[in-house]
Amino acid sequence: MTEAMSTYRAAIVGLAEISTEVPTAAPEPVLGTVVAHSHVAAYASVPGVELVAVCDLVPALLDGFRERWGDIFPNATGYTDYRRMLAEQRIDLLSVVTPDNRHAEIVIDGVAAGVQGILCEKPIATTLADADRMIAACKTARVPLLINHTRRWYPAFGEARRLLRSGELGGLRRVVATLGGERAMLFRNGTHLIDAVCWFVEGDPAWLIAELDDGHRDHGPRYAGDGGRDPASDPGGSAYIHFENGMRAFVNASKGTLKTFEIELICEGGRLRVGADVAEWTKPFPDGGLGTSQLNVPQTTWSDTGAAIRELIGLVERGGTPSSSGEDGRRALSILLGILQSSAAGSARVDFPVVDQ
Ligand SMILES: NC(=O)c1ccc[n+]([C@@H]2O[C@H](COP(=O)([O-])OP(=O)(O)OC[C@H]3O[C@@H](n4cnc5c(N)ncnc54)[C@H](O)[C@@H]3O)[C@@H](O)[C@H]2O)c1
Structure with missing residues (x-):
């Protein structure tokens, strides 16, 4: 008998298109269903992941998320304050999808709140000082950090x-x-x-x-x-x-x-x-x-952000070297x-x- 698959609790901060757009159909249906480019689509494509919270400063984008994805993730709680989200929810996997100059604080606060793995959008930050703070926080807490350089x-x-x-x-x-x-x-x-x-x-x-x-x-x-x-x-x-x-x-x-x-x-x-x-x-x-x-x-649909999320789970479970690390993003x-x-x-x-x- 195989062990029951763990369920990861995921959350996303920042809900513009790259977070919520619907996935494109796979070129050949036999390959699977979709190629997941957006973060929500990526979480939806990986077994054993539940999106439990989403956050954006703009309330209309929370409504937009529910319209597009409410049937897949009906229990995702919407927030306009990411710190409150981190305080109220136990989050394993965190996507940081805010503008470039707002990645650092969210990554660092996420680590402090106990998340287990982070997928942060590119570029990693707008200053090397911010990149260093993010890398150091993740390293100290042994939290894998992936930068979404999708190629x-x-x-x-x-x-x-x-x-x-x-x-x-x-x-x-x-x-x-x-x-x-x-x-x-x-x-x-x-x-x-x-x-x-x-x-x-x-x-x-x-x-x-x-x-x-x-x-x-x-x-x-x-x-x-x-x-x-x-x-x-x-x-x-x-x-x-x-x-x-x-x-x-x-x-x-x-x-x-x-x-x-x-x-x-x-x-x-x-x-x-x-x-x-x-x-x-x-x-x-x-x-x-x-x-x-x-x-x-x-020929595979394990590509793009879906593959990144799958890798993040692997890093959380087994450790290893990320294929797109904070140091790579800093370079x-x-x-x-x-x-x-x-x-x-x-x-x-x-x-x-x-x-x-
Ligand atoms: N991987 C890719 O191919 C790809 C494609 C597009 C964008 N991106 C990256 O994704 C990130 C977001 O890009 P965008 O064009 O969607 O930016 P954007 O300016 O539209 O911001 C995204 C969302 O973040 C929200 N936001 C900002 N600060 C917030 C905060 N403190 N708490 C909660 N929500 C907050 C904004 O309200 C906005 O809805 C950028 O880093 C960008 O480079 C990556």
């Missing part, structure tokens, strides 16, 4: 990394990362791009130079944390990043360019391209010329801030570690 749970990205690490294409040497379209903002979606670059490079940045896009040249070295609500307040830009392990990355994240999210991994003996519209690898034929094949991407943030600092100093070279300015 780490995309099957195509996972397959690209597996192939890269297999050595079949030779060692990785250069990375070209491209983000375009009206949402090509550094802190909104550029953080996904930069984090994915670091995930493939498997190293820490040594130095960078950067130039923000036209219209953002006077942005300054700090990020206010508006979080992309207003694209005008979150700049795009270009950067050249040199990593400690010798890898070089060329990053372009610019509004006003073709809508795309793509990373090209240039190896000694081949090339990988993975992104929103591409998943392929290229190798020379033995007799010359180049041959390109599609990546063998696993991406330090590069984003380095880009602002370089551009603000006339595209000067910025050496790591960067510090808040």
